[in-house]
Amino acid sequence: MIKNYLKITWKVLMRNKLFTFISLFGISFTLIILIVAASFFDYFTKSNYPAKKLDRISFISNVRIWDEQTGKNSYNNYIGGSPSYYLLDNYARTLETPLKVSINSNFVTSVNSYINAQKLELKIRHTDDEFWNVLDFKFIAGRPYNKNEVEDAQQVAVISESVAKTIFNESQDAIGKQVEMDKINYTIIGIVKDVPFTSQYAYGNVWVPITTTKNDLSVKKLDGGYSAILLAKKRGDLPKIESEFQAALKKIDFPFNGMNFIDCHAESVLEDFIRFSPVNKKTFSILLSAVIFILLFIPSLNLISMNTTRISERLSEIGIRKSFGATKIALTGQFLTENIVLTILGGVIAFIFSFIVLKFFQPTGIIPSEGFPLNFRIFFTGLFFCFLFGFISGVLPAYRMSRLQIVESLKGGEL
Amino acid sequence: MITLKNLEKVYQTDEIETVALSNINLEIAKGEFLSIMGPSGCGKSTLLNMIGLLDKPTNGMVEIEKNIIDGWRDKRLAQFRNQKLGFIFQSFHLINDLQVVDNVELPLLYRKGISGKERRKRALEAIEKVGLSTRAKHYPAQLSGGQKQRVAIARAIIGQPDIILADEPTGNLDSKMGNDIMEILEKLNKQEKATIIMVTHDERLANKTNRIIHLFDGKQVN
Incomplete structure (x- = not known):
């Protein structure tokens, strides 16, 4: 039966080539958008270089604090930003559940460096030594800085491969050389593979010990330009880490610098993004579903209309098949098979074009030069969308x- | 074998009620070759559709092989049509995208327990019976009207149904082709003992059958 369905499907697709082309174009275009979007979503939320253990990582990168007058219920009058070094050092680094905790500057500092009369814009991130343990940087040469070098505020630096090549032509030559940044001479001790700027928690092209910052790390305040990366022993520990962190925050002796309330969490990139976006988690999910629905629904509507026309041309065939014993279910199955085959064909085309589109994004630095984000997860997600798309657009005309x-x-x- | 009692079919729209069939009572014996005749619009095809379970009567009863067809669900009706009935239409109703052999196989696709190999074997046998062995791999568009109708006959008989319903099978054919088709039907009736009910305008062909039923304005007149 299935063989016959497929045989008929092939004949039908070949019979009206213009219809097939228009259908495939519509399906492919929609799926390209969905696949590229899914790839980016996947890239931002799943393990990728340099955070290969992202499923075991929590971030503390945002904090909101309220003063006595406004109170916590007034969401309009809070001070928001990233946590202070003091807050993270005392309330995150001291947690027992995480395997490792790293504190680093939440944003990169842009500085101009002049090397061989050449101006170079460097993006510096200040980190501790655990930064190299919680993330999985690929060292092309040299090594990361260690605990002693951080504690002693030694002027050592790890630079990205592209910076090394820009300054020294051959990246290997950079090790042991000096580079002046912000009027301080740093010795290059390591070179790592470039990090895409979308990896906001790790991005930079120069990494130096956090203790070399000009900021005073000992200031007792709650907000102030830092973030923490917490690596759990296992994925299941992440909620426990958040609970422990919340318990630790309760120990803050309020009022603290005139502030009475704090809202700060150890959570995944996505949770963090949702929490501090203008919408809440539920609204975000609804909006995301609505966007996917619209993206699927509009071309589905078009395909439904085209399918209805196509089926109308085959009314005699439907009548004959029913006369000779086809049940409603068997005929619905046949038309759905035709539509699903059509959408899967569209899916294959979409995958090929998505590959090209994503390749286009690579030189922009949004995604890394290797570890292409079209993986099995995306493939099966795409496959699911193909089935869904085929089903939605085929089921109504078939019914x-x-x-x-x-x-x-x-x-x-008339149908 | 087939009993129709007080059969009535009324088509109703918002404004008009059209009586297509009224008070039809008929007994058709096993192995009989019956013709239904009458002017255009008298209800011949409607009656054939009722017997073939392609349409439901408004009132009355259709009984086939001691099965009273009443309130049957889609699946049961489909199975019954598949096993007991074979159809031949005036306009052939072949699927243009399929080769002759695939068109002929069609009824067996909806019958459980028949392998693809067996289907193909039986389709080729049926095609041979109608004298089209050399055209098995052709598409309908490559055939003449008479050849198309032979394919339709092969499709009707592949499932070895007890009853063959032919709706003006020679209506679109010239007299020679019509005679050829009639010969095949007569052969099926005599050699295979198939019960055949044929709607026709052609008195010459009708006279070759065992019995003729005349309809006029939806009523049986003889």
């Missing part, structure tokens, strides 16, 4: 067709 009276079909009546 209407199956309800048609045999005599009407044979006479070429």
